[in-house]
Amino acid sequence: MDIINQYILEPVQYEFIQRALIASITIGISCGLIGTYIMLRRMSLIGDALAHAVLPGVVVSFMVAGKSELALFIGAVVSGILTVLLIGFVNRNSRIKEDTSIGIIFTGAFALGILLVSQLKQVHIDLSSYLFGDVLGVSTGDITLSLIIMFIIIICIVVFYKQLLITSFDPTMALTIGISTTVVHYMLMTLLSMSIVAGLQSVGVILIIAMLITPPATAYLLSDSLKKILILSALIGVLSSVIGLYLSYHLNFASGASIVLVAVTIFLLVFLFSPKEGVVTKLIRRRESVRTVLLEDVIKLTYKFDGSIEGVSLADAIANELGISNSKVQGALKKLAERNLLESPGGKHLLTEQGNDYALKLIRTHRLWETYVTKEKVIDMEHIHPEAEKVEHVLTEDLVDELDEELGFPEKDPHGSDIPRKK
Numbered sequence: 001m002d003i004i005n006q007y008i009l010e011p012v013q014y015e016f017i018q019r020a021l022i023a024s025i026t027i028g029i030s031c032g033l034i035g036t037y038i039m040l041r042r043m044s045l046i047g048d049a050l051a052h053a054v055l056p057g058v059v060v061s062f063m064v065a066g067k068s069e070l071a072l073f074i075g076a077v078v079s080g081i082l083t084v085l086l087i088g089f090v091n092r093n094s095r096i097k098e099d100t101s102i103g104i105i106f107t108g109a110f111a112l113g114i115l116l117v118s119q120l121k122q123v124h125i126d127l128s129s130y131l132f133g134d135v136l137g138v139s140t141g142d143i144t145l146s147l148i149i150m151f152i153i154i155i156c157i158v159v160f161y162k163q164l165l166i167t168s169f170d171p172t173m174a175l176t177i178g179i180s181t182t183v184v185h186y187m188l189m190t191l192l193s194m195s196i197v198a199g200l201q202s203v204g205v206i207l208i209i210a211m212l213i214t215p216p217a218t219a220y221l222l223s224d225s226l227k228k229i230l231i232l233s234a235l236i237g238v239l240s241s242v243i244g245l246y247l248s249y250h251l252n253f254a255s256g257a258s259i260v261l262v263a264v265t266i267f268l269l270v271f272l273f274s275p276k277e278g279v280v281t282k283l284i285r286r287r288e289s290v291r292t293v294l295l296e297d298v299i300k301l302t303y304k305f306d307g308s309i310e311g312v313s314l315a316d317a318i319a320n321e322l323g324i325s326n327s328k329v330q331g332a333l334k335k336l337a338e339r340n341l342l343e344s345p346g347g348k349h350l351l352t353e354q355g356n357d358y359a360l361k362l363i364r365t366h367r368l369w370e371t372y373v374t375k376e377k378v379i380d381m382e383h384i385h386p387e388a389e390k391v392e393h394v395l396t397e398d399l400v401d402e403l404d405e406e407l408g409f410p411e412k413d414p415h416g417s418d419i420p421r422k423k
Helices: 002-012 015-040 044-065 069-092 098-119 127-132 140-159 161-169 171-176 181-220 226-251 255-273 279-305 314-322 326-338 353-376 381-391 397-406
Strands: none
Touching: 002 015, 015 044, 015 140, 015 161, 015 181, 015 226, 044 069, 044 098, 044 181, 069 098, 069 140, 069 181, 140 161, 140 181, 161 171, 161 181, 171 181, 181 226, 181 255, 226 255, 255 279, 279 314, 279 326, 279 353, 314 326, 353 381, 353 397
């Protein structure tokens, strides 16, 4: 309880931390939601471009209206939209590819913003805060603007969910059913510009692109459903923002960098350990698959050699057949015994009733697959056995039953061997 009070509750007593928490949560949600569509449309570079291109709009707005949050917001959004229009114009009216035009336009806009800041001495803009963020210094006006932008983004995604979904995955179909991909594109770019403006004070223009891309990329590794990706992306964005903020407070780190590094750390953990896509998870599954294939091969050969080996041990016979070491076979036999698939009365290895059923299931799958590829002339006759050796380990029982029914429940395989019947 003391730890909770010291590290979690104590900071919240300060008003600037309360404001920072609200701002962090709103930025996490806004960037997570919009970033999902930016990632799915492969528009990350445009997101980076807009994050830099809003600077001249912010500076000009500051010159005209001072520190008015509404003026800064309008200037940044207008600057972002003009950048998108200019990128599209250059791309359509020249041989230059889109990625090149993006690089030219956004660096030019960013340079213009830097030039305006450096030349207009009377305009006091904290450029380092703009570039790298300072969530601990957000004002009530910043929070109000961030909340408004967050609710606008949520409402637009809910109302136009169908249009955003179809145009993101199948623009041709969208045009066919009467959805304007151009209108949806510019709506998304407007929302993107707004989310960038909301995140400027918290994480800064340099790091905002990470918050737009990293949480959605993390969510994409965890789910295939767009709705789940949107929810997970927003949650990861919030979690990254809150944890990063607390680290910034307790360890005296830069707030924007802390938030982004937490997001990247979460991504790396998911990249390594996610249930379906994790690198380590895949490695474990691959190793487990290799072990399973070995055990199944040993079961089949134990069934094949049952009572017919003379002058050589079962382990040696199987090792010679598979081209592997005797120790690996011995280990597999031990595993089979542990699973009650094998017994060794009098030192002789014999399959149990359960082991026999397992072996017959593999043999049935093997021979049905050979029958199928022969009937359909999928591969040459000399290659059907090696192919069936692979397939027998991966076909599910339901698929094997469907295959058996489709073939008319054959009794013999192409080699004339009996196909075991399912019990």
